[in-house]
Amino acid sequence: MNKPGKTDENSVISIRNLRKSFGDLHVLQGIDLDVKQGENIAVLGRSGTGKSVLIKIIVGLLKPDSGSVVVLGQDVEQLSAKEMDTFRQKVGFSFQSSALYDSMSIRENLEFPLVRNVRNLSRADVDKAVEKALDDVGLSQTINQMPSELSGGQRKRIGIARTLILNPEIMLYDEPTSGLDPITSIEINNLINEVRERINATSIIITHDLTCAKTTSDRVAMLLDGKFERVGTFDDVFADPDERVKQFYNYNFVN
Structure with a gap:
């Protein structure tokens, strides 16, 4: 394994020389990134460029080929199974598909995550936490519904609520507006900003939606x-004359 570079002590996420391949497909070829406390960073790129692979490595769902990922002062690859369980309570992962259990009510x-991860909670404690999480995403009325009864936007919100219920320090969003209409996408973008304000979470937002990136990061x-060829504010990144960047911008039709 390559020796990682020095991490930034002021970062809650510090990634150095991260590499990941799948056979002959070299997806990540030396990623470096630092994310500060309370910061929202949007990771942009075309489909298949490794955006989702990156956050799966951050949360320990995939192992890198080389390099290092230090999150909240811990080297993710070195965590034991028990340490990983504790770590994942601090790092919320909002899946692209929402990943709700179809056979369970909202x-x-x-x-489920509360009962699995937090011991000695009373029935009243669980009820209070569930009600607050649903209220935070504006869907208290869905508590007794099934996922199949909800719209795509509502399922996204419920997926975020299920992540928030453990009060994570870091939020990882995988394509939060994918498959949604423009109005619902705006609602999800606003929710991402509200989450940051409410719990001071640090967030990485994986997206190819420039409106999402511009309004949340x-x-x-x-x-x-x-x-990562370009890292900076939205305006700085897209002021770059690199044709690859311009093509991405033009495709999204953002003014």
């Missing part, structure tokens, strides 16, 4: 050919 979906990291 109440049961939100109860402090900085943008553009993933091109396996590396």
Whole structure:
């Protein structure tokens, strides 16, 4: 394994020389990134460029080929199974598909991570936590419904609520507006900002939606050919004359 570079002590997420391949497909080819406390960073790139692979490595769902990922002062790859369970309570992962259990009601979906990860909670404690999580995403009325009864936007919100119920310090969003209409996408973008304000979470937002990136992020990291070629504010990144960046911008029709 390559020796990682020095991490930034002021970062809650510090990634150095991260590499990941799948056979002959070299997805990540030396990623470096630091994310500060309370910062929202949007990771942009075309489909198949490794955006989702990156956050799966951050949360320990995939192992890198080389490099290092230090999150909240811990080297993710070195965590034991027990340490990983504790770590994942601090790092919330909002899946692109929402990943709700179809056979469970919304109440049961939100109860599941609480009962699994937090011991000695009373029934009243669980009920209070579920009700607050649903209220935070504006869907208290869905508590006894099934996922199949909800719209795509509502399922996204419930997925975020289920992540928030453990009060994570970091939020990882995988394509939060994918498959949604423009109005619902705006609602999800607003929710991402509200989450940051409410719990001071640090967030990485994986997206190819420039409206999402522009409205939710402090900085943008553009993933091109396996590396972050451009990192900065939205306006700075898209002021770059690089044709690869311009093509991405033009495709999204953002004014």
